[in-house]
Amino acid sequence: MSIEPTSPNSGVSELQSAALPESWSPPPLIKNPLLRWGLLLGLVLYLYLSVGSLEVNWNRIYEGLDRGAKFVYGFMNPNFAERWTDISEGMIESLVMTVTSTAIGIAISIPIGFGAASNLAPLPVYLFCRGIIALSRSFQEIIVAILFVAIFGFGPLAGVLTLSFATIGFLSKLLAEDIESIDKSQAEAVKATGSPWWQWINFGIQPQIMPRLIGLSLYRLDINFRESAVVGLVGAGGIGATLNTAFDRYEYDTAAAILILIIGIVMLSEYISGYIRAGVQ
Amino acid sequence: MAEALSSTPKVWQHRNRNQQLLSWFLWLVGTAIFMYCWQIVSASTTWFFVWDAPRIAADIGSRMMPPRWSYINELWEPLWDTLNIATIGTMMAIVMAVPVAFLAARNTTPSTKFVRPIALLIIVSSRSINSLIWSLLLVSIIGPGVVAGIVAISLRSIGFVAKLLYEAIEEIDKNQVEAISATGANGLQILAYGIFPQILPAFAGISVFRWDINIRESTVLGLVGAGGIGLQLNASLNVLAWPQVTLILILILLAVIFSELISAKIRHAII
Numbered sequence: 110m111s112i113e114p115t116s117p118n119s120g121v122s123e124l125q126s127a128a129l130p131e132s133w134s135p136p137p138l139i140k141n142p143l144l145r146w147g148l149l150l151g152l153v154l155y156l157y158l159s160v161g162s163l164e165v166n167w168n169r170i171y172e173g174l175d176r177g178a179k180f181v182y183g184f185m186n187p188n189f190a191e192r193w194t195d196i197s198e199g200m201i202e203s204l205v206m207t208v209t210s211t212a213i214g215i216a217i218s219i220p221i222g223f224g225a226a227s228n229l230a231p232l233p234v235y236l237f238c239r240g241i242i243a244l245s246r247s248f249q250e251i252i253v254a255i256l257f258v259a260i261f262g263f264g265p266l267a268g269v270l271t272l273s274f275a276t277i278g279f280l281s282k283l284l285a286e287d288i289e290s291i292d293k294s295q296a297e298a299v300k301a302t303g304s305p306w307w308q309w310i311n312f313g314i315q316p317q318i319m320p321r322l323i324g325l326s327l328y329r330l331d332i333n334f335r336e337s338a339v340v341g342l343v344g345a346g347g348i349g350a351t352l353n354t355a356f357d358r359y360e361y362d363t364a365a366a367i368l369i370l371i372i373g374i375v376m377l378s379e380y381i382s383g384y385i386r387a388g389v390q
Numbered sequence: 391m392a393e394a395l396s397s398t399p400k401v402w403q404h405r406n407r408n409q410q411l412l413s414w415f416l417w418l419v420g421t422a423i424f425m426y427c428w429q430i431v432s433a434s435t436t437w438f439f440v441w442d443a444p445r446i447a448a449d450i451g452s453r454m455m456p457p458r459w460s461y462i463n464e465l466w467e468p469l470w471d472t473l474n475i476a477t478i479g480t481m482m483a484i485v486m487a488v489p490v491a492f493l494a495a496r497n498t499t500p501s502t503k504f505v506r507p508i509a510l511l512i513i514v515s516s517r518s519i520n521s522l523i524w525s526l527l528l529v530s531i532i533g534p535g536v537v538a539g540i541v542a543i544s545l546r547s548i549g550f551v552a553k554l555l556y557e558a559i560e561e562i563d564k565n566q567v568e569a570i571s572a573t574g575a576n577g578l579q580i581l582a583y584g585i586f587p588q589i590l591p592a593f594a595g596i597s598v599f600r601w602d603i604n605i606r607e608s609t610v611l612g613l614v615g616a617g618g619i620g621l622q623l624n625a626s627l628n629v630l631a632w633p634q635v636t637l638i639l640i641l642i643l644l645a646v647i648f649s650e651l652i653s654a655k656i657r658h659a660i661i
Binding site for chain 1: 434473531
């Protein structure tokens with residue numbers, strides 16, 4: 110027996126009276142046909158308008174193919190040697206910024222995360238902490254970096270503050286969600302022993318969220334390293350400035366060397382953090 | 391035995407002595423690394439500017455207010471460009487990411503030894519490089535403009551979409567695939583009727599989620615010349631036109647909230 114695609118719940122008598130359908134097609138993702146076709150039509154219309162408004166300079170792209178080939182060639186033969194002092198200084202600065210900003214970010218995120226958990230904090234504290242999280246999450250790192258460079262001057266400190274600020278939004282939010290979903294009975298059992306607030310947090314809640322906190326921190330370390338390569342574009346320190354210079358001078362072999370180093374470090378840290386996370390959980 | 395009983399009863403502790411020593415040691419190492427790093431940051435900081443920061447911040451703050459509302463008429467077109475960069479970029483990324491995801495998933499890849507590592511390498515390379523750096527590269531290759539932004543967004547998104555998608559493919563229900571193949575379906579038909587319907591909700595969710603992120607990222611690509619509202623932001627910053635900067639930041643904030651609302655609504659409808 111086959112089922113009609115459009116109305117799977119139709120009565121049996123109807124099925125019996127009608128001839129069995131010849132072919133079958135899977136049920137669509139969007140059930141309402143009006144909405145489905147409307148969305149498709151809207152998409153086609155949008156594509157027509159947007160592609161029409163694109164200004165493509167084919168000449169420039171054609172000229173660029175040459176440079177593209179050069180970049181691919183540079184990727185095959187990365188040049189670490191020529192600007193090695195610049196690269197190593199930038200890389201070390203990026204790594205230093207990553208470590209510092211992650212540490213500062215975690216230290217600030219933990220109290221904010223506790224404050225933003227609705228099962229722990231009183232309403233005014235909750236709203237205040239959620240406000241900080243929303244503020245930190247709504248702006249791109251690079252925009253924050255521009256403002257911080259304007260305020261604190263050029264250099265890695267602006268980058269560290271930017272990344273710390275971004276870490277708060279990420280870590281506090283996920284930490285708060287984890288605290289909100291803890292097992293209440295464990296916390297209650299600790300409270301039943303007559304422990305003061307501090308011990309209640311330390312023995313009733315902290316052990317439950319520790320694996321997740323460590324996992325998230327390692328993940329954020331990873332993200333902060335990737336972002337530290339970007340904030341340098343606006344003068345907030347790190348490898349970004351070196352990379353920008355390399356592209357401006359069309360030194361694709363040096364740029365490729367920097368990108369390969371970034372990819373390598375990200376892969377390495379992903380491997381290590383996977384190892385640590387497996388050990389913690 | 392008697393000795394142990396006569397002495398004061400042992401107080402319960404979370405960790406035994408070795409664990410405690412290890413924990414203290416790790417804290418020591420961590421603090422030392424942090425202090426060392428902080429010293430490097432501090433050495434390359436001009437502290438005079440930092441002490442001056444509150445005054446500067448107040449100064450910039452006062453210059454930013456009120457926003458220059460009349461400037462908004464010059465921003466509609468860049469905003470449209472930003473939307474296009476994010477949307478077309480996401481579509482291109484999806485088209486490229488689907489085959490990569492199928493090649494990377496353990497249960498659909500043609501060869502675990504040769505093809506899968508290549509697909510994983512594509513995913514990692516795409517993911518580890520920020521879209522701003524991709525734009526930097528593309529602006530230098532194909533010239534400034536919206537096209538560079540679209541390609542940058544799509545290259546950055548391949549890794550994200552492909553990674554989440556291949557994880558979804560690896561988690562599918564094998565029985566359904568088996569049932570389809572038992573009917574005598576060929577490889578393509580198994581893909582279309584056995585695997586694809588299972589990952590369709592995840593696929594739609596991932597695409598919308600990435601589109602939301604891409605709206606966020608495409609607002610700043612203009613800083614390196616890849617089109618969109620970031621171009622105006624850069625121009626305003628260069629001439630220190632702070633009231634215009636405020637207006638652009640407000641628009642970016644609205645765009646981000648708008649895209650997040652839409653994506654949350656669609657994902658809610660799907661799941």
